[in-house]
Amino acid sequence: MNPLKLIARVLAPVHEPAGYQPVVTDGVAVLPPSADVVHITRYPEAERIAASLRDYPGDWGWRMKGYELEHSPTGFVMWVTNEGYGLAEVSSGNKSKFEPGEQEVIWPAVQAWLSSHKVGFTGRLPKVKIWRKGGIWRCMSEQHPWAGAGSSPEEAYQSWSRAVSIEARTDQRPGEILHVWSAAR
Template sequence: MRSFKLLDRLLGRSAAPAPFVSGESLRALQSALEAGKPCVLPLGTTVVPAPEYPEAERIAASIRDYPEDWAWTMKGYKLIHTPSGFVLWVANQDYGLAEVYSNGGKGDFSKPEQAIIWPAVEGWLARRKVGFTGRLPKARITGRSGTFWCYAKEHPWAGVGDSPEEAYRAWSHAISSQARNGMKPNEYLQVRSATL
């Protein structure tokens, strides 16, 4: 071994620079940054600021990226993340967002956290919104002994009448406010709860 190589080896110098290994170099860089020491970043490194509210960012990303994981636990008030059981109170924007605890209590999110989560919640709500199309759902009419019943699985009301038309008319007036606008004065229709 030549004396210069031996001297370089003893002093810890190497002729060629060490190859860049991303995992090791970044760990050393991170420890230096956490310690507050100045350091030189490798060429092409992108520095990204850490999020100020990581929990809010995770919730918003989950609602935005995996909307099928979220469902109503109390329609109009509480959303549940079905894989984890995390419950989010979303009643209205004025009241604010809150985490619902298993004992029934709530932990409110701060205003900056709500500003991160609300756009994702509003997007989820907009996708799940079902508007009234003006068309009544498909109904089923059955009859026995001169009495006809009209009902649909989606609604808890059944219309009763002496003819299929009368039963359908009673049922449509029970479930549709638009149909009720067409009722005659002093007209009475027989409607029963289908849940009994």
């Protein structure tokens, strides 16, 4: 066969039978008696929420991490702790649960948002600032209200890391003095 004819045959549109076409009389479609009619309940608000979560995920953020999700442009807040409790709209501290049908529409979008905005546990300590003041090296991070001190940068970091992490304290020798100050007010 000619290669050009083969390509034309492969790319040619396929004409399939159209199936049953309802008969329209006076603007009303008449279906056959064996047809099953399914009524679909629409939830426009739930569809708008789900579409916003899918299409504009940057507009959403945690109001209370792990519990309340807020739409920044409008201030709309949703309670999203777990699927067992269900989704609820939060207004003035009160929660009103979405109907089960609405939750079925919203939950897949919420789960997709949660999975894409997950901050997993890395096990690494946060970045620190190490400086020298008055002949003593000090170490501190913005995430923890603790400051470590020592005669070298390594000692300052070691004392700080032992203050914020139980894992870092496993190498501490018995009787060793740990110098840590709290910056909490």
